[in-house]
Every structure is written in C-alpha cells, then in structure tokens.
Amino acid sequence: MKKYRCIPCGYIYDPEIGDPDGGIAPGTAFEDIPDDWQCPICFVSKDEFEVVEE
Numbered sequence: 001m002k003k004y005r006c007i008p009c010g011y012i013y014d015p016e017i018g019d020p021d022g023g024i025a026p027g028t029a030f031e032d033i034p035d036d037w038q039c040p041i042c043f044v045s046k047d048e049f050e051v052v053e054e
Helices: none
Strands: 004-006 049-051
C-alpha cells in the first residue's frame, strides 16, 4: 500500500500504522479513509495529500 504526504505540513500517512487517534485502524488504505478525515497535525482534508514516491 502507498504512503501519502500532507502537502502543507509534511505528515506521512502510512497505511501499516493507520491513524489510531483519528479512528483509522492499521492496514487501512488511504483510499478507504472516510472523506471527512483530516490530517492529524494540521487538519487539512484528504485532497491536500499526495502519493509518496518510493
């Protein structure tokens, strides 16, 4: 699964870790996160994320 970076603050969403504090279980693909989820650091929406090229 791909990782995604928050463009404004640089937070990396790693699907292996998820966002437990935000209610996103480990193993959740970015595409499967609800549309109203926000970056846990700067609170922007999912549209402000880009794929991390590895």
